[in-house]
Amino acid sequence: MSAPGTAAFCLRLLRRQLVLAVRRPIDIGNPLLFFAMVVALFPLGLGPAPDTLAEFAPGILWIVALLSNLLTSDGVFRSDFDDGSLEQLLLSPQPLYLSVLSYICAHWLVTGLLLALVSPVFALMLNLPVAGIAALFGSLLLGSAVLSLVGGIGAALTVGLKRGGMLISLLILPLYMPVLIFGSAAVKAAVTGAPAGPYLAILGAMLSLAVALAPFAISAGLRISVDA
């Protein structure tokens, strides 16, 4: 049997990750459930006044999306590290840059994309004006991809540690902050009638930067973790 080409290999890797995710629907459902529950906490804590909620909705939705992304990024490489297939991947002749990108892509498809798709429902529950919903969807779509890439760095660095869970948030949250700022600013701009385009453009720029650079950091992190 001949070795698959790089593109075919990455597609197979992506498909494998997606199949693994689909076979364990609870892993897909958990971040969404977490998103819904934390959103429900805010009216309880802040009071149910629609005006207050509408004012805070862009920030709330973005923070909750960020947290659910953070919680799932811990597990991106975990099971493959534990059963040794990650080590095989590092030994394989395929370019690690692209293989890592397929892992991240799979993670984004099952968390970021789904969160962006369900976010309008929660936006309506938090009384976010309809004008902001398109911007929310667009900014989450772009921003969550950046979050997945950056979260992958933290996951790669901590995958070999027994207690990685708390540490990864300490490492990754500071790096998430610029995304949060521009993501929620896009939604706020759209709500007040200002164009959200510039903010989305900055998020897009961050995404390009992250796609170009993050896989290098993730590959380096994985090598360090596997060697240790």
Place this chain on the structure above:
Amino acid sequence: MWTFFHKLGSPPWLYGISGSILRYLLPVTLIGLAIGVTWGLLFTAPDFRQGNSYRIIYIHVPAAVVALAGYYVMAIAGAVSLIWKMKMADIAMKSCAPIGAALTFIALVTGAVWGKPTWGTWWVWDARITSMLILLFLYLGVIALYEAFDNKAAAAKACAVLSLVGTVNIPIIYKSVDWWYSLHQPASIKFTGESTIHASMLYPLLLMIVCFYALFTCALLMNMRGEILNRERRTSWVRKLARGGDV
């Protein structure tokens, strides 16, 4: 050139040379700090609007400047250790983190103390203050990651990657004042064009900045010497040193 580079990788050589540097640099730094503090606190005119409260600038600005520069030093040392696998670069990177974190903390605290009489509040979520807070988190993240690994060689590599990733945030920190203009004043000292701070206040400030850089270097070297001794404690030259011999 290359022999110098190779010598840098040798613990006894670095231990010896850093000792000689410290012997001169440390007294000079302390004298400079004493002069700078006296000059800044006693012999400059009070600000026409802020009165005497502005004098904390002589601690606040140098600490903030060096805290930012310290991150670069850490990231560059990390890059050197990743690329050339130089053990001493590991040690430099690891020794930078606590000093940088302390300086960032000093900058934040003095900023809060300065903010109270000037802006009427201890803390505002202004872009620059927030970025300094993020910088503190970045430093603490590096320290926490280093401590989490049992294998210290892997810890150093992981921290090097993390600090390189963190440098992406540093330009954002520098540019933040331009991006979200808010309460914090824009940079007053410019290398090109006119500074917006009067010369009589500027010179002691520049002296303090230089002294803080020197202080950072001293603290870094002392930290590194401690770390070198700790890592090399089983080697013959450290044992000889401990018995009172020369390196």
